Amino acid sequence: MGAGASARYQDGDYEDDEQSRDEEGAASVCDDEGSQGTYSDTFDEQCLGQAAFSGPCKITINGVECVVTSGKLILEVLRERGVPIPSLCWHPRLPTVGKCKLCAVEMKDGHSPDWKKACACASVITPDMQIRTESQALRQHLAETLKKIAHGQAERGLFDKAVHHYNDTPDLQRLFGLARHSQVDNSNQAIVLDVEACTECSRCVTVCREVSGMNIYSMVGATAEFPIVKQYGRLIGDTECVACGQCAVFCPSGAIQEQNDVVAVVQAMQAGKVMVAGVAPATRIGLGEQLGLAGGLGYNKVPSLLRALGFQFVFDTNFTADLTIMEEGHELLGRIQAAVRPNGDFVMLLPHLSTARSPQQMLGSLVKNYFARKLGRRPDEICYVSIMPCTAKKQECKRPQLRTDDVPDVDYVLTVRETGDWIRAKGISPDAVSESEYDNPLGTHSGAGQLFGVSGGVMEAALRTAYELQTHETLPKLTFHEIRGLEGLRTSTVMMGSLELRVAVVSGGAAVRRLVDDILSNRAHYHFIEVMFCPGGCLGGGGMPRSENPHVLETRAARIYGLDERNVIRKSHENPQIRALYEDFLGEPLSPLAHRLLHTTYTPRPVPKPPPVLTPAPTAEQFFQHPGSIDDEGSIRTVSATDEAEDEALAAREAKKLSIFYATQTGNALAVAKLVVKSARQLGYDPVLLDLGKIDRSKFGKVRQAVFVVSTFWDGHFPEHARGFWDWLSQPFHDRRYLKLMRYSVFGLGNSTFELFNHAARCLDKRLAELGARRVSPIGDGDYEAKDKYRGTFRTWMKTFWKNLPRSLPVKKSG
Numbered sequence: 001m002g003a004g005a006s007a008r009y010q011d012g013d014y015e016d017d018e019q020s021r022d023e024e025g026a027a028s029v030c031d032d033e034g035s036q037g038t039y040s041d042t043f044d045e046q047c048l049g050q051a052a053f054s055g056p057c058k059i060t061i062n063g064v065e066c067v068v069t070s071g072k073l074i075l076e077v078l079r080e081r082g083v084p085i086p087s088l089c090w091h092p093r094l095p096t097v098g099k100c101k102l103c104a105v106e107m108k109d110g111h112s113p114d115w116k117k118a119c120a121c122a123s124v125i126t127p128d129m130q131i132r133t134e135s136q137a138l139r140q141h142l143a144e145t146l147k148k149i150a151h152g153q154a155e156r157g158l159f160d161k162a163v164h165h166y167n168d169t170p171d172l173q174r175l176f177g178l179a180r181h182s183q184v185d186n187s188n189q190a191i192v193l194d195v196e197a198c199t200e201c202s203r204c205v206t207v208c209r210e211v212s213g214m215n216i217y218s219m220v221g222a223t224a225e226f227p228i229v230k231q232y233g234r235l236i237g238d239t240e241c242v243a244c245g246q247c248a249v250f251c252p253s254g255a256i257q258e259q260n261d262v263v264a265v266v267q268a269m270q271a272g273k274v275m276v277a278g279v280a281p282a283t284r285i286g287l288g289e290q291l292g293l294a295g296g297l298g299y300n301k302v303p304s305l306l307r308a309l310g311f312q313f314v315f316d317t318n319f320t321a322d323l324t325i326m327e328e329g330h331e332l333l334g335r336i337q338a339a340v341r342p343n344g345d346f347v348m349l350l351p352h353l354s355t356a357r358s359p360q361q362m363l364g365s366l367v368k369n370y371f372a373r374k375l376g377r378r379p380d381e382i383c384y385v386s387i388m389p390c391t392a393k394k395q396e397c398k399r400p401q402l403r404t405d406d407v408p409d410v411d412y413v414l415t416v417r418e419t420g421d422w423i424r425a426k427g428i429s430p431d432a433v434s435e436s437e438y439d440n441p442l443g444t445h446s447g448a449g450q451l452f453g454v455s456g457g458v459m460e461a462a463l464r465t466a467y468e469l470q471t472h473e474t475l476p477k478l479t480f481h482e483i484r485g486l487e488g489l490r491t492s493t494v495m496m497g498s499l500e501l502r503v504a505v506v507s508g509g510a511a512v513r514r515l516v517d518d519i520l521s522n523r524a525h526y527h528f529i530e531v532m533f534c535p536g537g538c539l540g541g542g543g544m545p546r547s548e549n550p551h552v553l554e555t556r557a558a559r560i561y562g563l564d565e566r567n568v569i570r571k572s573h574e575n576p577q578i579r580a581l582y583e584d585f586l587g588e589p590l591s592p593l594a595h596r597l598l599h600t601t602y603t604p605r606p607v608p609k610p611p612p613v614l615t616p617a618p619t620a621e622q623f624f625q626h627p628g629s630i631d632d633e634g635s636i637r638t639v640s641a642t643d644e645a646e647d648e649a650l651a652a653r654e655a656k657k658l659s660i661f662y663a664t665q666t667g668n669a670l671a672v673a674k675l676v677v678k679s680a681r682q683l684g685y686d687p688v689l690l691d692l693g694k695i696d697r698s699k700f701g702k703v704r705q706a707v708f709v710v711s712t713f714w715d716g717h718f719p720e721h722a723r724g725f726w727d728w729l730s731q732p733f734h735d736r737r738y739l740k741l742m743r744y745s746v747f748g749l750g751n752s753t754f755e756l757f758n759h760a761a762r763c764l765d766k767r768l769a770e771l772g773a774r775r776v777s778p779i780g781d782g783d784y785e786a787k788d789k790y791r792g793t794f795r796t797w798m799k800t801f802w803k804n805l806p807r808s809l810p811v812k813k814s815g
C-alpha cells in the first residue's frame with residue numbers, strides 16, 4: 001500500500017476506505033460478528049530508516065508496556081522478547097523484502113484511535129507505538145495467507161503426482177506439458193530444487209542476488225507450477241550457478257537442498273571399500289550446531305562420531321590446509337620474485353590464479369596416492385569422503401582434472417548438514433562416544449591450518465609462513481587483525497623485510513564481483529588476494545547448519561580463532577608431519593610430484609547465453625515481419641526510417657512528425673509504444689512506429705522528434721532484436737554532435753526487483769544525450785512491480801512529454 005492509503009480497524013470491524021484495489025489483493029473475511037467484509041491485502045509500511053533516532057523508548061506490546069530500542073524492526077523486537085510471530089521471507093541476515101506477509105501485526109501511534117495493519121519485518125519501532133499481534137483480523141489474515149501457501153504447495157504436489165500416475169500415458173503428459181518439465185530440478189551436481197515444497201517466500205532470490213551477487217533465481221515470469229524461475233528460464237545446471245549453496249542455507253522449507261550423497265556413501269561401505277573421511281576446519285564448528293549442541297562439540301568427538309558411522313580412518317583437512325600454505329606460499333614468493341623489476345617495484349600478479357588445489361583435493365590425492373600405498377591397497381579400493389561446510393565441493397570433486405589414472409581423488413562430499421542428520425538418524429549420541437585422535441600420517445595440523453575456516457584465515461596462514469620464508473626471521477606478531485572481520489572486503493599492507501605486499505581479503509559473491517570490477521577497471525591494485533565466495537568464508541558455507549541467529553557467523557569465527565590460539569603449533573611450515581611428508585614422499589614444495597598431485601589447471605566454463613528469441617507476442621511478430629503494413633488495429637503506420645527522413649524540406653509537417661521507436665522481448669513495450677502512437681494522433685501529430693532493431697542507421701541522425709519505448713531483459717540487456725542497434729549506438733566512433741537534430745524522451749519497461757532496473761532504457765537515455773540529442777522530458781521508469789504495473793508512470797511521463805515537446809522546438813533566428 002502506498003503510505004497514504006488508510007485502513008482502519010476498530011473492535012473487530014474492518015473498514016477499508018481505499019478506493020482502488022487490485023483483484024489479487026482482495027479476499028473475503030468474516031469479522032467477529034460473522035459479517036462479510038472486504039479485506040485489502042495491502043500494508044502500511046513505515047519506511048525503514050524513518051525513525052528520527054535510535055535509542056530507548058517506551059511502547060506497548062499486546063497491552064504490556066516495555067522499553068525497547070527505537071529504529072529497530074518490530075519483528076526483531078518481538079523475537080527478542082519471545083513474542084510469537086510467524087514469518088517466512090524475513091531472515092536477520094538478509095534485506096527485508098516483505099513478501100510473505102505472515103508477520104502482520106496491528107499498530108498505532110500513541111494518540112491515534114486507528115489500528116493499522118503492517119508487516120513487522122518492514123516497520124520500525126517509534127516512541128509510544130502500540131503493537132498487537134493478536135486479533136480476529138490478524139488470525140483471519142494468517143489463516144488466509146497460510147492457506148494460499150499450502151494451496152500452492154498442494155497444487156504443485158498434485159501436479160507431481162499426476163506425472164507419476166500418468167507416467168505411461170505420453171498424451172496426457174504432453175497435454176499438461178509434463179514431458180518437458182520436471183517438478184524436481186536435479187540438473188546441478190550440488191543443489192536440488194523441489195518446487196513442491198516451495199513456499200514462494202523469495203529468500204533464494206534475495207540471497208542469490210544480494211549476498212552471492214549471482215542473480216540466478218527470479219520470481220518474474222513465475223507460474224503456479226513453477227514459482228521460481230532460473231536464469232533464462234533454464235534448469236539450474238544450465239545457468240551460471242556456482243553451487244555456493246546459499247539458497248539452500250536460507251530456504252526455510254527445504255525446497256532447495258544439497259544433493260544428498262549419504263546413500264551412495266553407505267553403499268560404498270556395504271561394498272567393502274576402505275572408508276576414509278576427511279574433516280574440514282569449519283566442519284568441527286558446524287557439526288555440534290547441527291546436532292543441536294549449544295556449546296559445540298568437543299574437538300576430538302568428531303573423529304569418534306565418524307568412526308561410529310563406519311569410517312575406518314579419519315584424517316584432518318587442516319593438515320592439507322597447512323600443505324596448501326606450503327605450496328601456495330612458495331608459489332606466491334616465486335611469482336613475486338620473478339616479477340620484481342630491477343628498480344625493486346613489482347608488477348600486478350592478479351590475473352594469475354594459484355594452481356594449488358584446495359585442501360579437500362590435496363587430501364583426496366594423498367589418500368589415494370600416498371596413504372593407499374602405505375596400506376598396500378589400490379586407490380580404487382578406497383572410498384574417500386570429504387565432510388565439508390560447502391556444497392560447491394560436491395561439484396569440485398567431479399572435475400576431470402581431479403582424478404588420478406581415472407580414479408577420482410575424492411569420491412563423495414557430505415555437507416555438515418547431511419553428516420549431522422545421518423548421525424542423528426543412526427541414533428548416535430555425542431555423549432555416548434569418547435574423544436579420539438585423528439589418524440596419522442595425515443592428521444596433525446597447525447593453528448594456521450584451522451584458520452582456513454574463516455574469511456581472512458588463508459591469507460593470515462599464508463602470511464605467517466611467507467614472512468618467515470622471505471625474511472628468514474621469526475614473525476614478531478602472529479595475528480593480522482586488519483584482515484580479520486566479516487565485512488565483504490578488508491585490505492592491508494604487510495611489510496616483509498623490504499617487500500611491501502598489498503593484500504585484500506574478500507568474501508561473499510557480491511563483494512567478489514565488486515572487487516573484480518575494480519581490478520579490471522584499474523581502480524584496485526593488490527598483490528595477493530584471498531577470495532571466499534561464501535559470506536564470512538567456509539563458516540558461512542552452503543553446507544553449514546541453517547540458523548536464524550543474526551550473530552551466528554561471529555560466534556563461529558570466535559570458535560575458530562579460539563582453536564588457533566589453543567594450538568601449540570601456529571604456523572604451517574612448523575607442522576612436523578608436513579616436513580615428514582616432504583622428506584618421505586614429495587621432495588620439496590613445487591617439486592614435479594607435488595605439481596602432479598597437489599596442483600591443478602583451470603579451463604573457462606562456458607557462460608550460458610540468453611536464448612535467441614523469447615517467443616514474441618503475435619502482434620509484435622506481425623510488426624517484425626511486415627514493416628510498413630497496416631496493423632490489426634487498422635490505423636498505425638509503420639515505415640522504415642529511410643522514408644521518414646526524406647521529408648526534410650517540409651518544415652511544417654516536420655514539426656508534427658514523431659518517430660516512435662520500440663524494443664521489446666515479449667511485446668509489452670510494443671503495446672506501450674502503440675499507446676504513444678494513439679495519443680500522438682489525437683494531439684494532431686503524425687506518428688510512425690519503428691522497430692529499433694530494423695532502422696536504417698544511415699538516416700538515424702536525421703530524426704528530429706523521437707520517443708523510445710524500451711524494455712530491459714536478461715540482466716540489464718536490450719531485447720534480443722535491438723541488441724545490434726545498441727552495440728552500434730554505443731560505439732565510440734560517433735561524433736558528439738551526431739544527434740544534434742533530435743529531441744527525444746525514453747520510456748523504460750522493467751522490474752525493480754532486478755538489480756539492473758530499466759538498465760537498457762537508462763543507458764539509451766544517457767547515450768542519446770551524449771551524442772547531442774536534447775531530452776524533452778525525463779525518462780519514464782516503468783516498473784512492473786508497481787501496483788498498477790506501468791500505468792501511473794506512463795501517464796505522468798506522457799503528459800510531461802506532450803507539455804514539453806512544443807516548447808522544446810528550436811527558436812527560429814529572425815532576419
Ligand SMILES: Cc1cc2nc3c(=O)[nH]c(=O)nc-3n(C[C@H](O)[C@H](O)[C@H](O)COP(=O)(O)O)c2cc1C
Binds near residue numbers: 220756
Ligand atoms: C527473464 C527476465 C529478465 C528480466 N530482466 C530484467 C532486468 O534485468 N531489468 C529490468 O528492469 N527488468 C527485467 N525484466 C522485466 C522486464 O523488463 C519486464 O517484464 C517488461 O515488461 C518486459 O517488457 P517487454 O515485453 O516489452 O520485453 C526481466 C524479465 C524477465 C522475464
